[in-house]
Amino acid sequence: MKILLIMDPGIAVPPPLYGGHERLVYMFAEEYQKMGHTVYLLAGPGSKISGTAQSFGINDLKRSKFQKIKELLFAWKFLYKKRKDFDLIHNFGRLAYLIPILNASVKKIMTYGRTVDAKNIYWINKFANQNLRFTAPSYDCVASVKSIGHWTRVYNAIDFSKYKLAKNVGPDAPLIFLSRLDRVKGCHIAIQVAKATNQKLIIAGNISALESEKEYFDKEIKPFIDNEQISYVGAVNDEQKNEYLGSAKAMLFPINVREAFGMVMAEAMACGTPVIAFNAGATPEVIIDSVNGYVVNNKDEMIQTLDQVKLIDRSHCRENAESRFDVTVIANEYLTLFDHN
Structure with missing residues (x-):
């Protein structure tokens, strides 16, 4: 053809x-x-x-x-x-x-x-x-x-052959937020979830050139970056993405916009990392509850659900996503x- x-x-x-x-x-x-x-x-x-x-x-x-x-x-x-x-x-x-x-x-x-x-x-x-x-x-x-x-x-x-499965992570593994650092992507909420649960959080992604979004970063994200509990690693390439996603216990996706798909969710699943996401746009179509993550309605539900990610089989998480994406x-x-x- x-x-x-x-x-x-x-x-x-x-x-x-x-x-x-x-x-x-x-x-x-x-x-x-x-x-x-x-x-x-x-x-x-x-x-x-x-x-x-x-x-x-x-x-x-x-x-x-x-x-x-x-x-x-x-x-x-x-x-x-x-x-x-x-x-x-x-x-x-x-x-x-x-x-x-x-x-x-x-x-x-x-x-x-x-x-x-x-x-x-x-x-x-x-x-x-x-x-x-x-x-x-x-x-x-x-x-x-x-x-x-x-x-x-x-x-x-996505090409699953380019992502490495991390079958196991320790109980002290960090959470990860990976996205462009715009307000609608919800990084500030991910920080609040990490603080409320005393979890480490890795933030990865590029800072927007828009003045309003730079102000958002400076006021609502940057003050919380201490490189101990909350770390910002900047924009990441494919190799770094593999490393950070695979080492995380869960990816937080507290989005406040109707995302058409959310490629980063599939990338996390390819590493075996479950996703906890707000119920917006395509998230209920991408995530299968208890298989490769959880769909929640707000920050409080995200906090309450966080402890359940340890019940998810990371190999099965990847297998399910691979069969679909x-x-x-x-x-x-x-x-x-x-x-x-």
Whole structure:
């Protein structure tokens, strides 16, 4: 099968540093290639995969509207010209890229990674189309549009072969909070839970460049960092992520926003580390209570539940998550989408 993946310019594929969707696109490009397919990529400059990469646009997240229009016109011309060259076009970029080929016979998957704008879906379905499937990583993500078009929940994926299982941790193992240090991610609540239970807490993640979020860090996180009970280790690479997640007894995810999936939860589970998360967005879909963590409603329930994580089998925690979120599993789900509809 000949497969084309599309990603918006702005960050190269794979991303040199952060870039969640760009990481996913690269991972699927490599997985499709391993499965024996011929893979092409349309993405920003500097993008590289094992298959063939075609670049367009510029890598600048703050690029102008005029630049984005130029990119759209390039994508339209490219896709219309190549519409018969591919068996599957898997788009992680703008929905508008697909307009010239909506009614072409080529199979098309439009994958979303965040809450979907219903107006765009209503609008695109007014055009004649065929062989078009929409996917999102949680039912919560598509709650407002699930009745429009062909929707399937397909979880986000990680490559479990890159994460090490820590089968056992000691009773004095720390808790971990791993995320961008924005208020909605709830690091201040994780600190309060650690203080209330006299647990050590490792905080990992990058500080936002927004002034309001820097102020949040300076006032509600930094004063509690003593490098004894509460430690901040900064942004972490994949190797460090493995180390910190694997050495923790639990990851705290006290999020106050409707997260579409929450990749870090799957990464913790891949290390065998259970997750205690607030009941928001996709958390009840990602976490299976008593298997790989617990879903709670507030800080008090998080505190009360913390002692239960020792009852979770860390090997089973990973096995369950791997069966649902590993890249091989998810790639197969994408490639069989058209078999079920």
